[in-house]
Amino acid sequence: MDSLVNQLKMNFPGRTYQIERLFSLFGYKNEPFVSSVFIYGPSSTGKSAVVGSLLDGLEIRNACVNLVECYSSKVLFESILNQLSGHKIDPFKGHPYAKCDNVMDFIFNLRKCADEVDLNKSVIVLDKAERLRNMDYNLLPAFLKLKELSGLSVSVIFISEIIFEKYYFKARTLEPIKIHFSQYTREELWEILRLDFDHVQNFIRNNFNENFDINEEFFSNYLNLFLSVFYRVCRDLSELRHMSKLNFVKYCEPVFKKECKLEDSMGLWRHIAPILKASLEVLYLRISPVSQEGKQQSVEIKCDGARTVKQFTFSKESLAQFLELPFYAKYLLIAAYLASYNPPKEDKRLFMKYHGKKTKRMKDVKAKNIVSEQLNTQLGPKPFGFERLVAIFYAILEEKVDFNSNLLVQISTLVELQLLSMVSDNCDLDSRKYKCCVSFEFIQIISKTVDFNITKYLVDFN
Structure with missing residues (x-):
């Protein structure tokens, strides 16, 4: 077993502590598995890769599911049972191992699967576990107590990008063992x-x-x-x-x-x-x-x-010329750029028609002599809130449109295209923070496609 640990340390530099900690929990055959383990850290820090390589190296029966793909409880339960039982779905019939509509059906079929296959010391890995907060309220407590509820030696590993304290649930449960994957140096x-x-x-x-x-x-x-x-x-x-x-x-x-x-x-x-x-x-x-x-x-x-x-x-x-974005998505991207490169205190002057008279102060006079390295467009984007993005969007859009789910989907699409990046937790819509990832030349071309003069609303040019 020492050779496996050494091999993992060579394949995953900077993860010595995490590998040794996981090996101490799952690497000894004579010791029982823990009920649950919570692994958290930023993206691209080796969480899923380390866990998968360790379980495969130890030859532990496991079921690894990604909650982005398993978007509902039914799909999640059936996917876990298919992997633990080794059931292969017929491409023509497509019947799963067992149909599960709730937690009780899942536990019943899990015990049934244990009669056919040895599930002793098996592991269930839930990747993107933060998605559990938007699913049925009893899923997280059930997986935390799965070993107790099923009576089987089944351990659950949660892999998440946020800390456990941001998982909101009313039921009092024992907290899992936490392992942090820090950012690489x-x-x-x-x-x-x-x-x-x-x-x-x-x-x-x-x-x-x-x-x-x-x-x-x-x-x-x-x-x-x-x-x-x-x-x-x-x-x-x-x-x-x-x-x-x-x-x-x-x-x-x-x-x-x-x-x-x-x-x-x-x-x-x-x-x-x-x-x-x-x-x-x-x-x-x-x-x-x-x-x-x-x-x-x-x-x-x-x-x-x-x-x-x-x-x-x-x-x-x-x-930018060939990027096919919806009309309102282009305005949302323009609003995001303005929110990233304009100070919040200047929004009233830039986007309101009657903003009052601005008194000239000495620091404003000195600011006219600002060098190019100190311009907002040269210093990089700043994070902004969701409410400010919506306010600027309606300020620059001439026509009136109701804010509905279609606009929310377009914001998510911009994040998926890496035109915007989310720099905060996505648990609450009002507290989300975004950052615009496009350059000034890029947003200029996008603005020309909708006949919008973006330099008019940038502090560096106004």
Whole structure:
């Protein structure tokens, strides 16, 4: 078993404490399993990956369900029973192992499944467990006491992005064992990204140059440069991994073209610095950095052989032109940008017709001499509340429209498209905080499609 723990520590750097804690709870065969474990932490911190790898390595029968997919109690119960029993659904008939409409049916069928399959020391993993708060009120207490209610040695692992104190329920239950997955540090991210060395090297050889041989030191130096730019802006491992692979190809372009050598670190840095800066503006949009013309760009990379590889990159301007958003969604995105880059105290002056006379003070006169580095559009987006977003939306929209569920869905769509990011808990609609992720050039093009002059409502230009 020590070999399994050591292997997990090598595969998941920075998660030594969490792996040892989970192994102490589930790794000893002679000890009973705990009733429930609550694992929480930010996204992309290895929660689901560590739990899945540990359970598979220990060969523990488990059922892992994602509550985004299991949107109702019926689907959740049937999915758990299908996995624990090993039942495979016929694609033509589609009958589950057993139909469960409530908690009592689930416990009855769970005991029935235990007569057919050994469920002793089995585990149920509920990923995205915060969704339980929007489902039936008795689900969370039932899963916390599932071992007691069913009489079986079944443990439940909750994986969530919020703390347990934000799970509201009236029933008094024993709190689960809590394990926190903290955010990765810069050194831990560097170690994790280094694990992609073999994959990146094979990708370069298969697509660009078969004879191109890079060493780990060259790749490590690139990661140091990459994290020096991106670490202060983003801690999401999946986004950092995607952008590091995308920009590493551009980092190697001078070597492909024989303009620089592998040892010329200063020449490679001068080449990649503006590209990394442009990549920050499209960090969450999953597109390539902007080209100089602002259009689709075709880059030809000549290798040592006779083969030439073409890479097509699309700028954020071209994406904004072809992005098909509903009419009101564009206005919501514009309102979000204005809320992110305007101070709240200026809303009355910018969006109200009769805002009163503003007295000129000395600090307002000095503010006219502000440098470009201190402009709000240069300092980055600020979080804003849901009520302020709605207020600005109605202020800039000329026609009158009722605020209904369709507009709420469009806000969720903007979050899913990574045009907006949620920076708070989503348990309460009124307390939600958002942040706009698009650049000024991007929102200018969106504004032109609806014939809206956005510079008129920005403090930096007004």
